[in-house]
Amino acid sequence: MKNKVLTVFFLIILTFSWLFYVQPLKAEDSLKGFLICKKTETLNVKYAPTGELIDKLVSVRFEIYNNGSSPVTVNVIDRVENVNSSTISVLYGTPEYSKLERFGNVTKITWENVTVESGKSVRYQYSAESLIKPPIDVDVTLLLNGKPTNITKMDETYFINANLSDVVSIELKMKNAQTPLYIADNRTAVQPLLCTTSLALSDDYFSGIKSSPNPNSTTVFAGKTVMTWITFLGNETQTYNASATVSNVGSWGEITIDPITIQVSSSSETLKSYFTNMINGLNSSLELIRSFVNSSEVLSEQTLEMSKILKGVANGTESLGNTTMLVNMLLLVSGGLKTADSTLSFAQESIIQANVSLVNFMFNNETVIFLQTHQQLNRYLVNAIANLTAAYKIIDMVRYGNATVPGLSQLADKISETAEIISSSGTVLQNMTKSLNELADSLFLISVSANETKLRLESSLKELNAEKTRLEDVLLTLNYKVVAHFNLEVKPEEKEENYIWQSTIKKVNGKWSVTAINISNPSGLNRTIYGLKLSIETNETVKPFVEVSVDGKWQRPVDMKQLGITGNILNNTFYLTPKLKVKGNSTRNVLVDWLGRPIRIILDCEKKPDVSCEFDVASLYENIQIEPSEGQVSYTIAQPQLVVQNFTIPPIPKPETQPKTLSEIIMEYLQKPEVQLVITLIVVSVIIIIGFSRRKRKVGGRESPEIKAEVESLLKEIEKVRENLEKEEK
Incomplete structure (x- = not known):
C-alpha cells in the first residue's frame, strides 16, 4: 500500500510539475505593485520507431501576477540555452518579443513595456528547436517470438508483419548521458534523474502481458494495461522489458501500439530531501556497525592478553606455588571475562539495532526505488546484513560456547573455581596446570573469532562508507540544473544596470594565471551573475588548463566541462555560468565552478596576458518575487503498427431488416405491375357496369343480348387475369 502511495505521489509530481498556480499575496502599501513570477521549461524529445530522432522542441511558459493595487509596466527577459534562435515562435496570444540577444550558447528574449493590471496575470508561451543534448539516451528493440524484426516505413507510417499468437516483446534501455561533474580527488558524479516510464498495451489485441522488472504500478485505463516504472537513473543502464501474445486484431488486420513515454525530472528540493534522508539513514546504520567493530577489536585484544596471562601462569605454576599473586591474577582474568561478556551482550544488542536499521533502510519505499538501479549498493547492504548476522552468531558462540569451546561465563567460573582451589589448598595441583592451559587456548580461540568478525565487518564498513561518500557526491x-537553468528576469523599464569588475592575474608556480574575477555591485539592489565570458588576450599560444580549489587544495580535472565551463581553447575564450548572487554594495569573485568553488586558469606564456570580460547580469527587486524555474524532459518513442498476416477479413454482414409497417406493405404491393393491372381492370369494369346500368334504365329495364354478351365476356377476362395472378403467386 505504501509503495502505491509513493508511486502516485511521484506521478503527481512529474505529471503536473509543468503547471503552476499563483497564490495571491497581500499587497504592501509601500509598494506600487507586488509581482509574482513563475516559469516552466519543458524539453520535448520525439523518436521514430527506428530510433531516429524526429524532433527536439523546448517549450517555455511563464506567468506574471500583479498582486498590487495599481497597474505595473515592466520589461521581461527570459533566457534559454542551446536553441535555434531562428525557430523561436510565440504561442497562444503571446505578443512578439522586442529583441533577441546572444551570450555564448544562451539566447536572451526581451519583451518591453509589458503592462500587468492590478489583480491580473499575463501569461506568455513560446517554443523553439532545441540544440541541447538530451540528458538520457534511449534504445528500444522490438522482438517477435524472441527475435529482432525489421521495421518497414511507408510514407510516414511504420509497421512490422506479425501473426496471431505471435509473442511481441519490447525492450527499453535508458542511460544517463550527462557530463560527469567534478567532485574531488579525481572523483566525478553524474546527477541522478528521476524517470517515470510508461508503456501501454491494449487488452483488446494482447493477452498474457508480462513485464520485468515489476512495475511500480500497473493500471487498466480505457481498455489498456498501463505499466509504470519509477527509477533514479544514475551511472548504470536501466533495462525494462514487456511482452504479450497477439490475440486479436483490428477490423483490417492492424494493431496500434501506443508510444512509450518517459518523464525526466532533474534537481529539486524533493530530491535533495530524499537523498539527505537516505544518507542520514545509512549513516545511522554505519555508526552502529562501526561501534561493534570497535568492540570486536577490543574484545580480540583483551582475550588475547588474557590468554597470554593464563599461559604464563600455567607455565609458572610450579615455581609460583601457592601465592597470593597467582590467585589475584586468576581472579583478575575471571573478572575481565565477565566484563567482556557484558560488553558482548551490549554488542549483540548493537548488532540487532544495526541489522534492523539496515533492513528498514533497504525496505523504505524510496530506497527500494533507488536500489533498483543501484545494484552495487544493494549488494553491499546485503553483505553487511549477512556479516552482521554471522557476527551475532559468533558472539553468541563466544558467550555461551559450543561442544568444543566453553563460553566466556563458563571460562570465568572455571578460573574463579581454580583460584579458590589454589587459595584453599595452599598448593597448585598438577591438573590445574593443564586446566589453565586449556582455558588459555579457549581464550585464544575467542580472540581469533573476534578478530575475524572485526575484519569481516570492516570490509562491509569500508564498502558502505564508499557508497555513502558516493551518495554525498550525488x-x-x-x-546543478539539467533543465530550466535560468529564472525569469523582470525589471522596471527605466532601470539600468551598472557594475565594476576587476581581474587578478599573477604567477602561480612560475606560470601566469587568472586567479579571480571580482565584480562590484555599487547599487543597493541584489544581482545575479548568470554568465561570464572571459577572453585571454595574448599573441602567444598559452595552452590553458583549469584548476579548482577543493578544501584548500588545488586540483586539476581531466576536462573543464566537468567544472561546468565551456569555451574555445583555440581562441582562449571561456564561458562560465556562476549563477551567483552579489548583494548590493558588495564585491564577489565570480570565477567559480558549478559548485561555487574558486577556480584558476593557468596559462603557459612568457608575457603577462590581458583579460577582457563580459557579464550576463540580472537585477533583483524587492517588489518583484521571482520563483525558481521548474523544468522537465518529456520523451515520446513512437511504436510501429503490427500488420497481421494470418488474418482473414470477415464478410460484410447483411444489414438487419426492420419489420415493415402496414402502410409500407400496402405501398410496396401497389407498386407491382400485376396489381396495377388488376386495379385498372376493376376500374374499367366498374365504369362499364355503371354505363350498362344507366343504359338499362333508359331501355326500361330490358336487357339487350349484345350488352349481356359484353358483360359476360368482360367477366371471363377478369377471371382469366385472376387465375394467372394466382398461378404466379404459387
Whole structure:
C-alpha cells in the first residue's frame, strides 16, 4: 500500500510539475505593485520507431501576477540555452518579443513595456528547436517470438508483419548521458534523474502481458494495461522489458501500439530531501556497525592478553606455588571475562539495532526505488546484513560456547573455581596446570573469532562508507540544473544596470594565471551573475588548463566541462555560468565552478596576458518575487503498427431488416405491375357496369343480348387475369 502511495505521489509530481498556480499575496502599501513570477521549461524529445530522432522542441511558459493595487509596466527577459534562435515562435496570444540577444550558447528574449493590471496575470508561451543534448539516451528493440524484426516505413507510417499468437516483446534501455561533474580527488558524479516510464498495451489485441522488472504500478485505463516504472537513473543502464501474445486484431488486420513515454525530472528540493534522508539513514546504520567493530577489536585484544596471562601462569605454576599473586591474577582474568561478556551482550544488542536499521533502510519505499538501479549498493547492504548476522552468531558462540569451546561465563567460573582451589589448598595441583592451559587456548580461540568478525565487518564498513561518500557526491550534483537553468528576469523599464569588475592575474608556480574575477555591485539592489565570458588576450599560444580549489587544495580535472565551463581553447575564450548572487554594495569573485568553488586558469606564456570580460547580469527587486524555474524532459518513442498476416477479413454482414409497417406493405404491393393491372381492370369494369346500368334504365329495364354478351365476356377476362395472378403467386 505504501509503495502505491509513493508511486502516485511521484506521478503527481512529474505529471503536473509543468503547471503552476499563483497564490495571491497581500499587497504592501509601500509598494506600487507586488509581482509574482513563475516559469516552466519543458524539453520535448520525439523518436521514430527506428530510433531516429524526429524532433527536439523546448517549450517555455511563464506567468506574471500583479498582486498590487495599481497597474505595473515592466520589461521581461527570459533566457534559454542551446536553441535555434531562428525557430523561436510565440504561442497562444503571446505578443512578439522586442529583441533577441546572444551570450555564448544562451539566447536572451526581451519583451518591453509589458503592462500587468492590478489583480491580473499575463501569461506568455513560446517554443523553439532545441540544440541541447538530451540528458538520457534511449534504445528500444522490438522482438517477435524472441527475435529482432525489421521495421518497414511507408510514407510516414511504420509497421512490422506479425501473426496471431505471435509473442511481441519490447525492450527499453535508458542511460544517463550527462557530463560527469567534478567532485574531488579525481572523483566525478553524474546527477541522478528521476524517470517515470510508461508503456501501454491494449487488452483488446494482447493477452498474457508480462513485464520485468515489476512495475511500480500497473493500471487498466480505457481498455489498456498501463505499466509504470519509477527509477533514479544514475551511472548504470536501466533495462525494462514487456511482452504479450497477439490475440486479436483490428477490423483490417492492424494493431496500434501506443508510444512509450518517459518523464525526466532533474534537481529539486524533493530530491535533495530524499537523498539527505537516505544518507542520514545509512549513516545511522554505519555508526552502529562501526561501534561493534570497535568492540570486536577490543574484545580480540583483551582475550588475547588474557590468554597470554593464563599461559604464563600455567607455565609458572610450579615455581609460583601457592601465592597470593597467582590467585589475584586468576581472579583478575575471571573478572575481565565477565566484563567482556557484558560488553558482548551490549554488542549483540548493537548488532540487532544495526541489522534492523539496515533492513528498514533497504525496505523504505524510496530506497527500494533507488536500489533498483543501484545494484552495487544493494549488494553491499546485503553483505553487511549477512556479516552482521554471522557476527551475532559468533558472539553468541563466544558467550555461551559450543561442544568444543566453553563460553566466556563458563571460562570465568572455571578460573574463579581454580583460584579458590589454589587459595584453599595452599598448593597448585598438577591438573590445574593443564586446566589453565586449556582455558588459555579457549581464550585464544575467542580472540581469533573476534578478530575475524572485526575484519569481516570492516570490509562491509569500508564498502558502505564508499557508497555513502558516493551518495554525498550525488547530493552535491543536485545543485546543478539539467533543465530550466535560468529564472525569469523582470525589471522596471527605466532601470539600468551598472557594475565594476576587476581581474587578478599573477604567477602561480612560475606560470601566469587568472586567479579571480571580482565584480562590484555599487547599487543597493541584489544581482545575479548568470554568465561570464572571459577572453585571454595574448599573441602567444598559452595552452590553458583549469584548476579548482577543493578544501584548500588545488586540483586539476581531466576536462573543464566537468567544472561546468565551456569555451574555445583555440581562441582562449571561456564561458562560465556562476549563477551567483552579489548583494548590493558588495564585491564577489565570480570565477567559480558549478559548485561555487574558486577556480584558476593557468596559462603557459612568457608575457603577462590581458583579460577582457563580459557579464550576463540580472537585477533583483524587492517588489518583484521571482520563483525558481521548474523544468522537465518529456520523451515520446513512437511504436510501429503490427500488420497481421494470418488474418482473414470477415464478410460484410447483411444489414438487419426492420419489420415493415402496414402502410409500407400496402405501398410496396401497389407498386407491382400485376396489381396495377388488376386495379385498372376493376376500374374499367366498374365504369362499364355503371354505363350498362344507366343504359338499362333508359331501355326500361330490358336487357339487350349484345350488352349481356359484353358483360359476360368482360367477366371471363377478369377471371382469366385472376387465375394467372394466382398461378404466379404459387
